[in-house]
Amino acid sequence: MQVPTIGFIYPDHAAEDDYPLAAATLNTPLQVAHIYGTDLHAVPELLDLGSPGKLRHGAELLAPHQPAAVVWACTSGSFVYGPEGAREQVQKLSDAAGAPASSTSLAFVAAARALGLTRVAVAASYPDEVARLFVDFLADAGIDITSMASADIDTAAEVGTLSPEQVLELATSNDHPDAQALLIPDTAMRTLGVLPQLEAALGKPVLTANQVTVWEGLRLAGIDRTATDFGTLFSERYAYVGR
16 A cells, blocks of 8 residues: 655755655655745744745645645744644644644644653753743643753754754753653754664653654654654654554
8 A cells, every 4th residue: 555645844954854864764755845934043034934825835835745744844933823823823734735734843742742741851952032932832731841951043054054963962961850851843953863872862752853743744644653763752652643
């Protein structure tokens, strides 16, 4: 039986090569469509990036591939709308795509719930003002934040230049002993290739933006996949949680 395609709307260019890596590892067609905006981690620009018109255009680009599910692959461009706004955002995307839809911010919440997490640390690449909006988003979902660090990186393009060693340093420097997991919320950061090292270094689950985004797409499409290289979330116990 043919495996359904999952569509991802990805802003600009930074770490989209995580998706071909995931497609090859999971043996699942993952189609990425790009939309464009000002490459800045600032609230007005992020609101514009995640606007209905831009996401509708992304859905139109994905339409020829007939995706079984569509995910807005941007954390900051979804949580900046707040919890209610983020849910409204993906409902409009679902209507435009004619398929179930979600976003990276909502994927973080779904993944945390799947793993039974109630206390997490956050290591964000964003400026502090933006990072705190992600903390508020998680808190609204009943997730306690033991600590939050912001690397104060202004643009997604700069985040995309971080080396595996720098990503590992960001994680190990910003964990908290009381946290059940560490969350790294930026799809502009390449993380899929270093997840085993991250979890080994911290001794706990690590949730990253591109990881939870791909997981959410699989979940929405009802596709069961495990991958030992993609962390605890993709282990046998958690990889498929149903629609």
